[in-house]
Amino acid sequence: MNRLLGRIGRSDLRRHPLQTGLAVLGVAIAVAVVVAVDLANHSAREAMRVSLESVTGKATHQLVGGPKGLDERVYTRLRTEQGLRQAAPVIQGGVTLVNESRRPMTLLGLDAFAEGPFQRPLGSGEGLGDAFNDLLLRDDAVAIGSGEAERLGVAAGDHLDLVVAGESRRVTVVAVVDDPEDQGRGLILADIAAAQSLLGRLGRLDRIDLILTDDEAGALATTLPSGVRLVPAAASSNSVLQMSRAFHINLTALSLLAVVVGAFLVFNTLSFLSVRRRPTIGVLRAMGVQRREILLQVLGDALLIAAAGTIMGLGLGFALAHGLVGLVLQTVNDVYFERAAGDLVLSAWSLAAGLLVGLGGSLLAALAPAREAAATPPRSALSRSDLERRARWLATRASVGGGGLLILGAAVIALSDALVPAFAGLFALILGAAFLAPGVILLTGGLLRPRVTGRPYAGLIVEGAVASLSRTGVAVAALSVAVAAVIGVAIMIASFRGSVVDWLAGSLAADFYLTAPASLTDGQADEAAALEAVDFVSRSRWYELPTADGPVELWALGLPDGRRPEVAIRQGDPAAARAAFEDDAAVLVSEPFAARRQLAVDDRLILPLPSGDVSLRVAGVYRDYSAPTGVVLMRRSLYQRFFDDEGIDGISVHATTDADRTTLGRRLEGLLAGVPGGRVTDNAAVFEQSLMIFDRTFAITEVLRWLAGLVAFVGVISALMALHLDRMREFAVLRATGVTRRGLAGLVGGQSGLLGLIAGLWAIPLGVALAGLLVFVINRRAYGWTMGFDLQAAPLVEGVMLAVVAALIAAVYPAWRAARMPIVEGLKGE
Structure with a gap:
C-alpha cells in the first residue's frame, strides 16, 4: 500500500509540473541565500583571522611605545641585557598597489634570524634560497607568498609599484615562498631594515613581539623603560573580530528573513498539496488507508520537493557566494579592518546549514498540513465547504496566537539589552504579524462586500479572494512578511543615510x-x-x-x-x-x-x-x-x-x-607642493567620498533585501498560480453561465491583484515597525549608533507594487488557460 501511495503522490507532482517546479525553486532560493551569506560571512571571518594572525604569529605579548613607536635600541637591550631570546622586532605599514585595483596591502618588516619561534607565514626565511641574501642586503627587495603571487600575476624577478607614505616606490620580488594555505595573503615581506627605509622610520620599531609566560610577563613589566608598555598580543585582533561580530550577525539575520519567507512558502505549497488531494485522500481513507500512511505520503512528497530544491539551492548558493564575498570583504575593509584580503572559503557548516534549512525546514513546514490531511475524516475530506469552515476557524485561532506572539516579541525586546534576544523578539513579531494575515483577508472581505453589492464582477472578485482562505491565507502571510522585510530594510538604510548626511553636514565645517x-x-x-x-x-x-x-x-x-x-x-x-x-x-x-x-x-x-x-x-x-x-x-x-x-x-x-575658493585651493596646493603624498581636498569631495563608502558598505544589505523580495516573488507566483489552476472547473462554470473570456481574465486578474494588494498594504505597518526596530533597537545594540527615522513614501510604494505585480503575473497563465479551455473539458468530473 505504501508503494501505491508513493506512486499516487509522485504522479500528482508530475501532473502539475509548473506548480511543482515553482515550489522547488522557492526552496532553492531560500537555501541559496542562507548558504551564500554563511559562506561569505565565513570567508570574511577567515580572511580577517588570517590577516591578523599573519602579522602576530605565536606571539603572546607585545612591547609598544607611543605614537612614534619604539627606539630599536629597546630590542637590543632585551636580547643582550635581559636575555629574552623569544623576541622579534616588527615594523609594518599600509601600502597600496599602483594598478587598476589600487588594492591595500601590508608591508611587514621582520628579522628572519629572530622569527623561528613565532611561526609567521613567510617570516622565518625558509624556502628563500639564494634570495635570502638579497632580502638582507637590498632596500628594494621583497618576498610574497605563492597564493599572493598568483593573484598579482608576478614571479621572482618581477617588479611591484607601490605607494608608500605618499610616494611611489618600486620594489623587486626576489622570492615567491611556498604558501599552500595562503596564510600570507595581503602581505609583502621585507627585511626589517628595508621596511624601515621604505616606510621612512629609520631607527624605529612599531612593536616587539614576545613569547612569555604569565610570570615572565609580570617580571618584565616592572623593568620596562619609560614610555614602553607590555600588552597582550591578541587584544587588537580580538577587538576587531568582536566589533565585526555585530556586522556578521546582522547579515545572518537578514538571510534568515529569506528563510522565514521560504518556510512560509514551503508550508503554503504543501498545504495546497494537501488541499488539492483532499478528494483523493477522502477516497483512500474510505477504502481503509490508515492515517499514518497518509501522513507518510504527504511527508514523502515534501521530502522530494525539499531534496530537489536543496540540491539546486546548494549550487546556487555557492555561485551567489562568489559575488557576496566581495561585497562583505569590501565592507570589512572600509569599516573594520583595512587589509582583510581573501577569497571564498568553503565551510562544512555552511553546507550543513543549507541542508538543515532545505530538508529540515521543509519537513517541519510540511508536518502541520500532513497531520491535518491524515486527521481529516473521509466525509470531511470530500467536502470543500468543510475545508473552508475549518480554515476560517483556524484563522481566528491564528489571530489570537499572532497577537500573543506580538506581545511576546515586544516583551523580549524590552526586557533584554543584548543583540541576539533583540533578533529573537524581532522574529517573534514577524511571525505574529504573519499569523494575523488570514484574519486581515477576512476583515478586508467584510469591509468590501457592502461596497460591491449590485456589481457582479466586483462581487465575484471579492468573494473569490476571500472564499479560498485555505489556499490564500499562507500565501498572503508569506508575501506580506517578505514585502515588509523589503520595506523595513529600505527605510532603515534611508534613515541611516539621512543621519550620515546630517552628521557630515555638521562635522564637515571646514572648507x-x-x-x-x-x-x-x-x-x-x-x-x-x-x-x-x-x-x-x-x-x-x-x-x-x-x-x-x-x-x-x-x-x-x-x-x-x-x-x-x-x-x-x-x-x-x-x-x-x-x-x-x-x-x-x-x-x-x-x-x-x-x-x-x-x-x-x-x-x-x-x-x-x-x-x-x-x-x-x-x-x-x-x-x-x-x-x-x-x-x-x-x-x-x-x-x-x-x-x-x-x-x-x-x-x-x-x-x-x-573668500575665492578656487584661488584659496590653489594656494593651499602650493603650500603642500613639497610634501610627499600631500593632498588638498574640499569638503564637497570629502562628503561625496564618505557617501560612496556608505553606499558601498550597504550594498550587501541591498542585495539581501532584494533576495528576500525574490523569494517572495517566486513564492506568491507559485501559490496563486496553483490556486488559479486548481479552479479551472469553477472558471468553466462561469464561462457556461455567460462570462466572456475577457471578463474571466479580468476576474482572475482582479482576484489575484486584490490578494497582492492586501499583502502589500498589510506589509506597510509591519515594515514600518520592522524599520523602527532596526533603527532604534538592533543597530543601537549592535554598534552603539543613534540615528533619525526617515519615513519616505518610496519604499512603501515599492513594496505594495512588488506584491501587486507578483500577484498579477501569477494570474497571467491561469487566465490565458481558462479563457482558451473548452467549456466541456473544464466541466469534466462535475
Whole structure:
C-alpha cells in the first residue's frame, strides 16, 4: 500500500509540473541565500583571522611605545641585557598597489634570524634560497607568498609599484615562498631594515613581539623603560573580530528573513498539496488507508520537493557566494579592518546549514498540513465547504496566537539589552504579524462586500479572494512578511543615510582639508592660517593607543582660543561638555565607544599611557559614524601633555565668507607642493567620498533585501498560480453561465491583484515597525549608533507594487488557460 501511495503522490507532482517546479525553486532560493551569506560571512571571518594572525604569529605579548613607536635600541637591550631570546622586532605599514585595483596591502618588516619561534607565514626565511641574501642586503627587495603571487600575476624577478607614505616606490620580488594555505595573503615581506627605509622610520620599531609566560610577563613589566608598555598580543585582533561580530550577525539575520519567507512558502505549497488531494485522500481513507500512511505520503512528497530544491539551492548558493564575498570583504575593509584580503572559503557548516534549512525546514513546514490531511475524516475530506469552515476557524485561532506572539516579541525586546534576544523578539513579531494575515483577508472581505453589492464582477472578485482562505491565507502571510522585510530594510538604510548626511553636514565645517601620509607640521598649519582668505585652521592628530582591551582611537584636536569642536553632543549638556573640553578638564567620547565601554557622562575613562594610567572625565557623548570601534576626542594640548608628539595628520582650513575658493585651493596646493603624498581636498569631495563608502558598505544589505523580495516573488507566483489552476472547473462554470473570456481574465486578474494588494498594504505597518526596530533597537545594540527615522513614501510604494505585480503575473497563465479551455473539458468530473 505504501508503494501505491508513493506512486499516487509522485504522479500528482508530475501532473502539475509548473506548480511543482515553482515550489522547488522557492526552496532553492531560500537555501541559496542562507548558504551564500554563511559562506561569505565565513570567508570574511577567515580572511580577517588570517590577516591578523599573519602579522602576530605565536606571539603572546607585545612591547609598544607611543605614537612614534619604539627606539630599536629597546630590542637590543632585551636580547643582550635581559636575555629574552623569544623576541622579534616588527615594523609594518599600509601600502597600496599602483594598478587598476589600487588594492591595500601590508608591508611587514621582520628579522628572519629572530622569527623561528613565532611561526609567521613567510617570516622565518625558509624556502628563500639564494634570495635570502638579497632580502638582507637590498632596500628594494621583497618576498610574497605563492597564493599572493598568483593573484598579482608576478614571479621572482618581477617588479611591484607601490605607494608608500605618499610616494611611489618600486620594489623587486626576489622570492615567491611556498604558501599552500595562503596564510600570507595581503602581505609583502621585507627585511626589517628595508621596511624601515621604505616606510621612512629609520631607527624605529612599531612593536616587539614576545613569547612569555604569565610570570615572565609580570617580571618584565616592572623593568620596562619609560614610555614602553607590555600588552597582550591578541587584544587588537580580538577587538576587531568582536566589533565585526555585530556586522556578521546582522547579515545572518537578514538571510534568515529569506528563510522565514521560504518556510512560509514551503508550508503554503504543501498545504495546497494537501488541499488539492483532499478528494483523493477522502477516497483512500474510505477504502481503509490508515492515517499514518497518509501522513507518510504527504511527508514523502515534501521530502522530494525539499531534496530537489536543496540540491539546486546548494549550487546556487555557492555561485551567489562568489559575488557576496566581495561585497562583505569590501565592507570589512572600509569599516573594520583595512587589509582583510581573501577569497571564498568553503565551510562544512555552511553546507550543513543549507541542508538543515532545505530538508529540515521543509519537513517541519510540511508536518502541520500532513497531520491535518491524515486527521481529516473521509466525509470531511470530500467536502470543500468543510475545508473552508475549518480554515476560517483556524484563522481566528491564528489571530489570537499572532497577537500573543506580538506581545511576546515586544516583551523580549524590552526586557533584554543584548543583540541576539533583540533578533529573537524581532522574529517573534514577524511571525505574529504573519499569523494575523488570514484574519486581515477576512476583515478586508467584510469591509468590501457592502461596497460591491449590485456589481457582479466586483462581487465575484471579492468573494473569490476571500472564499479560498485555505489556499490564500499562507500565501498572503508569506508575501506580506517578505514585502515588509523589503520595506523595513529600505527605510532603515534611508534613515541611516539621512543621519550620515546630517552628521557630515555638521562635522564637515571646514572648507578644505590638508592631509599627508607623513605627518604635517605646525609650521605648515601656521602658513595656511596666515593666508588672507583663511578665517582659522584646526589641527588633528590620530593615534591608536594599544590597551589590554584592544586599541583605543584617540583624536587630538587643536583649535584656536574661543573655538569649540563641531560635534553633535547626544548625552550631556552640550555647553557644559564643550566648556570642559576647552579647559582640558575632560574628554568627549563617540557613541560606539561609550556603548562598548559602557560609559556615561561624568564616568571616568582610564587610559594606559606611557607615563602610567591616567583617569579622564567623560564630559559628553557625541554622534560619530566614522569608526565603529569608537573615538576618544581630546584637546591637542592635553594629548601633548601625555605624549611627546608634535605631529599633525590633518589640517582643516576654514575660509572667510568672501573668500575665492578656487584661488584659496590653489594656494593651499602650493603650500603642500613639497610634501610627499600631500593632498588638498574640499569638503564637497570629502562628503561625496564618505557617501560612496556608505553606499558601498550597504550594498550587501541591498542585495539581501532584494533576495528576500525574490523569494517572495517566486513564492506568491507559485501559490496563486496553483490556486488559479486548481479552479479551472469553477472558471468553466462561469464561462457556461455567460462570462466572456475577457471578463474571466479580468476576474482572475482582479482576484489575484486584490490578494497582492492586501499583502502589500498589510506589509506597510509591519515594515514600518520592522524599520523602527532596526533603527532604534538592533543597530543601537549592535554598534552603539543613534540615528533619525526617515519615513519616505518610496519604499512603501515599492513594496505594495512588488506584491501587486507578483500577484498579477501569477494570474497571467491561469487566465490565458481558462479563457482558451473548452467549456466541456473544464466541466469534466462535475
